[in-house]
Amino acid sequence: MSERYTDFFPEDLQTQLNNSFYFLKQDVYGIDRIFFENAGGSLRLKAAVEAQAKYSAIPDCPERNHNVALDIRNVIAKGTEDISLFLNAKDGAIASALTASKLMFEIISAVASNPNGNIVTTAIEHPSSYDACQFASEQFQHELRVAKADSASGSIPLSNIVDLVDEQTVLVSVILTSNITGAMHDIKTYAKAIKEKNPNTYIIVDGVQGAPHGVIDASDWKIDALTIAPYKMFGNRGIGYAYLSERIASLPHHRLQATNPDNWNVGSPTPAHFASFTAIIDYICHIGSYYNHSSDRRTLIVEGMNRIHHQEQAILHELINGTSDTPGIKDLEGVTIHFEKANGINQDLILALTFENLSCSEVVKEYGKHNILVYARESASHYSKRILDAVGLDAIVRVSPIHCHSKEDIKAFLKVTHQISSHLNINV
Numbered sequence: 001m002s003e004r005y006t007d008f009f010p011e012d013l014q015t016q017l018n019n020s021f022y023f024l025k026q027d028v029y030g031i032d033r034i035f036f037e038n039a040g041g042s043l044r045l046k047a048a049v050e051a052q053a054k055y056s057a058i059p060d061c062p063e064r065n066h067n068v069a070l071d072i073r074n075v076i077a078k079g080t081e082d083i084s085l086f087l088n089a090k091d092g093a094i095a096s097a098l099t100a101s102k103l104m105f106e107i108i109s110a111v112a113s114n115p116n117g118n119i120v121t122t123a124i125e126h127p128s129s130y131d132a133c134q135f136a137s138e139q140f141q142h143e144l145r146v147a148k149a150d151s152a153s154g155s156i157p158l159s160n161i162v163d164l165v166d167e168q169t170v171l172v173s174v175i176l177t178s179n180i181t182g183a184m185h186d187i188k189t190y191a192k193a194i195k196e197k198n199p200n201t202y203i204i205v206d207g208v209q210g211a212p213h214g215v216i217d218a219s220d221w222k223i224d225a226l227t228i229a230p231y232k233m234f235g236n237r238g239i240g241y242a243y244l245s246e247r248i249a250s251l252p253h254h255r256l257q258a259t260n261p262d263n264w265n266v267g268s269p270t271p272a273h274f275a276s277f278t279a280i281i282d283y284i285c286h287i288g289s290y291y292n293h294s295s296d297r298r299t300l301i302v303e304g305m306n307r308i309h310h311q312e313q314a315i316l317h318e319l320i321n322g323t324s325d326t327p328g329i330k331d332l333e334g335v336t337i338h339f340e341k342a343n344g345i346n347q348d349l350i351l352a353l354t355f356e357n358l359s360c361s362e363v364v365k366e367y368g369k370h371n372i373l374v375y376a377r378e379s380a381s382h383y384s385k386r387i388l389d390a391v392g393l394d395a396i397v398r399v400s401p402i403h404c405h406s407k408e409d410i411k412a413f414l415k416v417t418h419q420i421s422s423h424l425n426i427n428v
């Protein structure tokens with residue numbers, strides 16, 4: 001069980017962070033807006049976008065030996081090192097591809113290529129890993145085993161996974177944090193218990209939703225692979241990264257033959273993506289250095305991510321419980337906070353809400369009238385149906401702020417939620 005945090009960033013730091021993002025207060029048309037849709041793609045750091053633009057303008061091939069080429073090569077090396085530091089990847093390889101989903105398919109297909117075993121996944125996996133497991137099961141004649149969710153917490157109890165693991169289990173795919181329920185899994189504990197049952201199985205983690213909200217430690221967790229997507233963590237679309245253990249990195253996989261056997265980057269890397277990732281890590285270290293004067297970059301990353309997590313837990317706490325002068329959602333008639341069992345305990349900054357007498361898409365429209373962007377996850381969508389079924393719901397309104405949101409944003413959101421729940425229509 002994690003501690004509860006209620007303190008927000010100090011005001012001077014909050015101001016600095018707010019100034020670091022595009023479109024935090026207004027949308028692209030200059031209209032005031034609260035963007036609580038970060039699980040669909042997070043607010044962007046100005047520095048990450050600018051670094052992307054700067055290196056996109058340079059035509060030089062990094063494989064040459066002139067000065068510009070060498071500079072660009074350094075940018076790629078530094079970006080790769082920053083990905084390793086962020087994930088605490090101490091061995092193996094860092095892979096990149098257009099999306100985290102593409103990487104997941106590549107990894108799972110490579111791991112599962114010896115036929116006639118079983119693959120264990122969970123009912124709340126994003127399609128990126130679930131569909132990859134299903135594809136590989138059909139392709140390589142594995143039995144697909146799906147661990148059931150606990151609908152009260154929106155998570156997968158460890159025993160539901162371990163019960164499915166046996167000597168024939170080729171791989172276990174488990175999500176770090178659900179992008180629909182917000183439940184966070186303690187991957188270190190899960191990996192240990194799974195490996196106790198089958199030391200040879202591979203543990204593959206979808207870290208896309210968890211990455212912007214807390215510390216990742218691939219080395220300490222003793223996992224075999226973990227995927228992330230910069231566009232969910234203050235950066236840009238167009239790239240996904242993965243940590244691969246040595247065991248996975250050396251498996252047969254798609255590779256240009258002139259490259260090292262553990263190279264999973266098929267074709268030329270894009271320097272701009274790496275420069276942009278370094279800008280994200282600089283930002284996280286900036287938060288870390290407000291609290292910690294270490295010169296070690298991993299130490300600052302850990303401090304920064306812990307501080308982000310604390311801030312987000314404080315936001316979650318206020319959303320649920322309210323402030324001295326504004327009632328929290330838990331006190332509003334006609335509004336249900338789902339997965340309440342987990343709220344504030346191993347729960348990411350995602351609220352899953354339903355409202356009496358209003359469909360989720362109507363609720364989204366109501367928030368929209370007050371310039372608050374949230375999203376309805378509904379069974380009609382392939383991305384949501386299996387996961388909603390697994391937790392016994394048909395639809396939810398997903399509310400997903402991030403650490404740079406302020407007390408004022410939360411207050412405004414609570415006020416509007418109160419109005420919607422009482423079916424009134426006033427402007428905030």
Ligand SMILES: Cc1ncc(COP(=O)(O)O)c(C=O)c1O
Nearest residue numbers: 099100101126128179208209229
């Ligand atoms: C939890 C989770 N995993 C994986 C993905 C897939 O990421 P990508 O769009 O980079 O394939 C997403 C995207 O929504 C996600 O939320």
